[in-house]
Amino acid sequence: MSTTGAVLSFPELPQVIGQEAPEELKFCPLAAVDKWPYKFFGHLDSEIISNAFFAAGKFRIRGWTLYYIHTLLDTANKPLILVPATEVQALFDDIKRELRLLVYFPSVEKEPGFLLSFTEKGIPRPRYLGRLDLEHNLAEMEAKIPPFTHEVTGNHPVDDRSFAAFKKKMEEALQATKQKSRFQKEKKKKERINLKQRWCEQMKRAQCYLGVRPRKEPGMRDPASDPSIPMRELEQAVQRYNLSQSVELPDLDISEPAPFEFRNNVVFICVDVEAYEKNERPITEIGISTLDTNDLIGIPPGEVGKTWMKKIRARHFRIKETAHLHNFEFVAGCADRFEPEFGESEWITFKEAPQMIASCFRPPYSRHLDQLEGELSKGAEESPEPKRKLVLVGHDISNDIHYLRKLGYDVANLSNLIEALDTADLYRAWKHQQNPSKLGSILVDLELTGWNLHNAGNDAAYTLQALVGITISTRTSKANHNTNTQAHFSARVETLEREARDRAAEEADEWAVADTEGGDGGAPKPLERFGWPTEDVATGSRQARNGEKIVEARDSRKELEAKHAMRADGKDNEGAVTRDVEGGTFSQSMSERLAMLEKVDGDAGGGVKLPLTARGF
Numbered sequence: 001m002s003t004t005g006a007v008l009s010f011p012e013l014p015q016v017i018g019q020e021a022p023e024e025l026k027f028c029p030l031a032a033v034d035k036w037p038y039k040f041f042g043h044l045d046s047e048i049i050s051n052a053f054f055a056a057g058k059f060r061i062r063g064w065t066l067y068y069i070h071t072l073l074d075t076a077n078k079p080l081i082l083v084p085a086t087e088v089q090a091l092f093d094d095i096k097r098e099l100r101l102l103v104y105f106p107s108v109e110k111e112p113g114f115l116l117s118f119t120e121k122g123i124p125r126p127r128y129l130g131r132l133d134l135e136h137n138l139a140e141m142e143a144k145i146p147p148f149t150h151e152v153t154g155n156h157p158v159d160d161r162s163f164a165a166f167k168k169k170m171e172e173a174l175q176a177t178k179q180k181s182r183f184q185k186e187k188k189k190k191e192r193i194n195l196k197q198r199w200c201e202q203m204k205r206a207q208c209y210l211g212v213r214p215r216k217e218p219g220m221r222d223p224a225s226d227p228s229i230p231m232r233e234l235e236q237a238v239q240r241y242n243l244s245q246s247v248e249l250p251d252l253d254i255s256e257p258a259p260f261e262f263r264n265n266v267v268f269i270c271v272d273v274e275a276y277e278k279n280e281r282p283i284t285e286i287g288i289s290t291l292d293t294n295d296l297i298g299i300p301p302g303e304v305g306k307t308w309m310k311k312i313r314a315r316h317f318r319i320k321e322t323a324h325l326h327n328f329e330f331v332a333g334c335a336d337r338f339e340p341e342f343g344e345s346e347w348i349t350f351k352e353a354p355q356m357i358a359s360c361f362r363p364p365y366s367r368h369l370d371q372l373e374g375e376l377s378k379g380a381e382e383s384p385e386p387k388r389k390l391v392l393v394g395h396d397i398s399n400d401i402h403y404l405r406k407l408g409y410d411v412a413n414l415s416n417l418i419e420a421l422d423t424a425d426l427y428r429a430w431k432h433q434q435n436p437s438k439l440g441s442i443l444v445d446l447e448l449t450g451w452n453l454h455n456a457g458n459d460a461a462y463t464l465q466a467l468v469g470i471t472i473s474t475r476t477s478k479a480n481h482n483t484n485t486q487a488h489f490s491a492r493v494e495t496l497e498r499e500a501r502d503r504a505a506e507e508a509d510e511w512a513v514a515d516t517e518g519g520d521g522g523a524p525k526p527l528e529r530f531g532w533p534t535e536d537v538a539t540g541s542r543q544a545r546n547g548e549k550i551v552e553a554r555d556s557r558k559e560l561e562a563k564h565a566m567r568a569d570g571k572d573n574e575g576a577v578t579r580d581v582e583g584g585t586f587s588q589s590m591s592e593r594l595a596m597l598e599k600v601d602g603d604a605g606g607g608v609k610l611p612l613t614a615r616g617f
Contacts, residue, residue: 018146019128021067027082027116027126028105030066031177033091034059036114039179040106049095062091063133066141067126070148071170072163079145080173081138082126085115113172122162123169192434199429203474204246206421206467209266209293209391210308211258212301212475216245252475255300262293264418267365268467270393271411272459273403274335276325283350283403284325285335286317286357287456289342289464290366292388304446305468312464313366314342316457317356320349327454337452342461354408361390361414392420395439395463423466430474432489442466446473 021027037049053059064087068079085105092103106114118125130141207213223229223237242248252259267290274285295311302308316338327333338345348356360366392411394400397420404411411417424436427445431437443450443462446469450462 015128017127017129017144021118021126021128023119023125025118025126026085027067027118028085028088028114029116029173029177030064030081030083030132032111032114032173033083033088035177035179036106045101048099049101052099053091053095057134060132060134063131066129066132066138068129068142068145069124069126069170071174072124072148072167073170073174076170076174078142080170081129081142082116111176113169113174113176116169116173120162120165123166196429199425202421203426203429203471205263205419206426206471207475208260208263209268210301210468210471211260211262211293211296212252212471213246213249214244214260215263249475252301252472254302254305254472254476257298257300258296262296264389265293266389266391266418267292268391268393268421268464269361269365270460270464270467271397271400271404272394272456272463273400273407274327274333274454274456274459275403276322277327277330282319282322282325283407284319284322284327284333285456286319286353286407287315287458287460288317288357288360288366289314289457289460290360291464291468292365301468301472304448305465305472308468308472309465312461314457314461315360315366316343316345316455316460317348317353318345319353320347323347331454334452334455337455338457339451339455339461342457345457350407357404357407357409361411363388387416390414390417392417393423393464393467394420395423395459395466396436397422421467423463423470426467426470430470433492439463439466442470446470 034054037046037054041049053062064083067082067084069082070079088105092105095101095103108115129145130136132138132141204213208215223234223241229237239248270287270289270291272287273283274287275281275283290313291308291311296308299311300307318335326335336345346356392401401411401420423439423442427437427442428434437445439459439462440450440453443466446466448462448465448469450458452458453462
């Protein structure tokens with residue numbers, strides 16, 4: 001919704017430097033207006049606006065009435081330059097008329113410092129500085145600003161409350177002049193927190209599946225709020241409540257069986273798929289490992305869960321059609337080195353792959369038939385096992401799911417698959433670190449030996465080991481975990497400080513080599529040596545450089561539309577595009593927008609077209 005109706009017109013402007021602005025005037029920070037098209041629009045949209053109203057001196061040619069205000073902030077080393085909001089509104093009106101683009105002031109929620117009023121009692125108001133145009137330089141005008149002591153008068157006594165409100169207004173205004181708004185930063189921070197929260201919640205569910213964390217009992221009342229419980233019983237009641245809510249958990253005793261029930265009695269199934277590193281990445285190996293929580297009942301996990309790890313069943317399938325392909329350039333392939341402790345490799349065709357994969361997701365869950373001969377003969381008359389709940393496991397699992405679909409097997413179609421756990425995320429939750437770690441690094445941290453990694457069968461088995469090891473390690477000692485977290489934080493700070501010192505030293509060395517004493521700079525360098533645009537006077541054609549890629553100035557309209565279609569967020573190329581953005585709303589067909597861009601480029605001189613990459617293609 002447009003806020004233009006709130007912008008007031010104002011009477012005759014002051015003409016004396018330092019003269020206070022009328023109280024009813026509203027203002028925008030000059031730097032915020034200058035960044036407005038680039039901050040609130042996409043590449044193509046901002047370029048259209050920029051070329052028409054901002055670039056090549058157009059912003060200054062327009063002329064602006066400047067005001068200044070001392071921010072009274074320790075973080076600001078000079079006054080804030082403002083322009084009347086009515087002049088900004090006039091700019092928006094011109095954009096609307098010439099580009100058929102509805103634009104308006106950013107919302108207060110997203111950019112509270114873009115549109116400012118100074119009607120509060122007891123705060124300073126902006127003061128007149130002059131007119132900015134081609135005849136006047138901004139730096140020279142800023143130099144004419146009187147010092148702060150000149151502005152303070154008895155007319156505006158500043159009390160504590162007014163001073164705090166004024167400082168907040170100035171902080172928001174300075175934030176509006178930056179390339180990224182506080183709203184964007186807060187949004188990114190919230191996204192990071194949500195991501196970390198998902199990792200930690202994933203860890204807690206893994207602990208529940210393995211019986212080392214109790215399920216939260218819904219509806220249980222906090223005994224501390226129940227006055228009917230006698231004081232002598234209250235302490236024990238609070239302990240029981242905290243345990244039921246997983247608030248206070250005792251350290252896990254690895255010499256005893258799991259203290260809680262295995263949530264849903266799940267079967268963990270881990271998948272790892274290896275593909276050839278070149279061409280179209282044909283699949284060469286499939287590794288599938290299984291851990292049935294029913295096999296862990298009554299068994300202590302042991303150190304980092306090593307006793308439970310012995311219950312993991314592993315399968316390794318090699319594809320006959322791609323047996324001749326071996327990875328060596330980016331990773332050291334070892335398709336022929338499936339660890340004997342896990343079993344033997346099995347050869348299958350692409351046609352057989354979906355059926356073999358499916359067999360591992362149903363009873364007997366990766367067990368070979370020869371392991372079941374006794375059970376089958378003994379329980380032949382028993383009813384078949386009911387469908388079990390499954391949890392998919394992987395390390396950066398999205399890639400493996402993609403490859404399974406490529407083979408013709410989609411795990412999303414399994415009705416009894418309740419979720420997927422990623423050991424990369426679980427490790428980040430354990431170590432409180434942002435970046436993912438490789439499987440080999442995780443195994444080393446758990447003091448587990450991983451042989452012949454990048455063999456799909458081995459990786460699937462080791463990934464399940466990592467799942468068990470991480471889950472048990474997070475529950476063995478909370479004090480240890482807190483100590484390790486603090487140690488990790490301290491080590492991270494030391495690493496960043498060392499890297500910063502190394503970068504500063506390296507830059508100093510580079511400048512020492514580059515900036516030598518003496519010399520006259522050598523011969524003049526042709527413009528093209530700098531990657532600047534060059535012009536052929538005879539033909540009038542121009543080229544624009546972007547790295548090694550040079551795009552001819554007269555690209556065909558058909559090619560331009562085809563490339564932009566890949567990024568279009570509305571209908572087809574000729575369909576109407578209407579979408580809200582933080583700084584305005586487009587209601588324009590794709591062809592019209594491209595034509596407008598070409599027109600603006602043409603008006604800039606010589607029919608110049610920028611490189612497609614500069615347009616955001």
